[in-house]
Amino acid sequence: GLIRIAGEDDSLGRPFLYGTTKLFLTTFALRQIDDLPGYATLRKPGRDSTPALLPFPEDEDAAA
Secondary structure, three states: OOEEEEEEOOOOOOOEEEEEOHHHHHHOOOOOHHHOOOHHHHOOOOOOOOOOOOOOOOOHHHHO
8 A cells, every 4th residue: 555554643532643655655756755745835825726626427317
């Protein structure tokens, strides 16, 4: 898999903490996890944050 459970947090509910695997790095051509862009880079002003809306395919059976 691309991610794995890396541990548990000590907070309420003890949620799982996730980490990436070597397969993740290989799949996305990364040498290390630090090669990923940071949050600030991904949220630069002017970047369209609205997801593209794709038309929903009509069900042929419903049209009959």
